[in-house]
Amino acid sequence: MKKRLTIELYFKPEMYLPLPVCIEQIEQILNIQRDYMHKSQDWYLSSSSKKKSSIYKLFDKEGVTHIGLEKLSKEYQKDRGNYFSEAIWDKETEKASLSYYLSNKSSEQQKRFKIYISISIDLSLSEMQVKPIQNFIIALAKLFNDA
Secondary structure (H helix, E strand, O other), X not given: OEEEEEEEEEEOOOOOOOHHHHHHHHHHHHHHHHHHOOOOOOEEEOOOOOOHHHOOEEEEOOEEOHHHHHHHHHHHHHOOXXXXXXXXXXXXXXXXXXXXXXXXXXXXXXXXXXXXXXXXXXXXXXXXXXXXXXXXXXXXXXHOOOO
16 A cells, blocks of 8 residues: 655745756755655656656756756746746656746735745555654755745
8 A cells, every 4th residue: 555745845035046046956855855765866857648757857866967957947937037847756666756836926015935845755554664754854854944
């Protein structure tokens, strides 16, 4: 029997983050996830179908791929500083995914930038252990200390 572990992070940066910072945050999350929970090293762009979701490898063990950087840059430029989102998944085992959303809800009177990150991992009951989950959450909290 499988259970889904979902961790959601919300925080408010002081400014709309540049793409390299977004990529660095995603890479850091994937490294933490690999260290404590899910060992995948290859992450693909999520799409409307399984076939389309298996085309573009965005991240591997070295970080963002060349095609990944192209795809992320294109998506980042699409809304010109108002909204950026990316969803990736582990196509090999289909056990994990990560969604990253950055939005700008600013008005002339008030700047409101938001980041929402959702991490989902499917675990069998036999794999589910409290200590790795606890360490994973603590490592994320240290990375995003204001989340």
